[in-house]
Amino acid sequence: MVTSAAYYVYAALMLGLVIGFILVAGWLVRRFGGGALLRLPGRADRRLGVVEAMALDPRRRLVLIRRDGVEHLLLLGGTQDLHLEGPITRPGPPLGPPHAPRRAFDAILQETAAPPATAPGQDP
Structure with missing residues (x-):
């Protein structure tokens, strides 16, 4: 050839x-x-997922997983795998912007916790 x-x-x-x-x-x-390749139609009802992962060194990594809306922090690698923290519930919505003073939050909480006003013509 x-x-x-x-x-x-x-x-x-x-x-x-x-x-x-x-x-x-x-x-x-x-x-x-x-x-993006895994987000196909019909896969929206997944119960388990990796939220975040971080390598600590070449052998060990921290992994934050979510199962049924509850998060768990795992240390993977090395001689054994460890469940460091969990169940971690997701925090609720913040009460306001982080720079707002605490007195403003207290005032809002007092207004919402105050007893309802009486109707006209009724004794308190």
């Missing part, structure tokens, strides 16, 4: 094209997130 220089040029171009496709696909996954 006789091979020419054109064959090697063609093979190098095709190899470059395949590597280019792989790089573009990797960039798209990093840019738009790999989780």
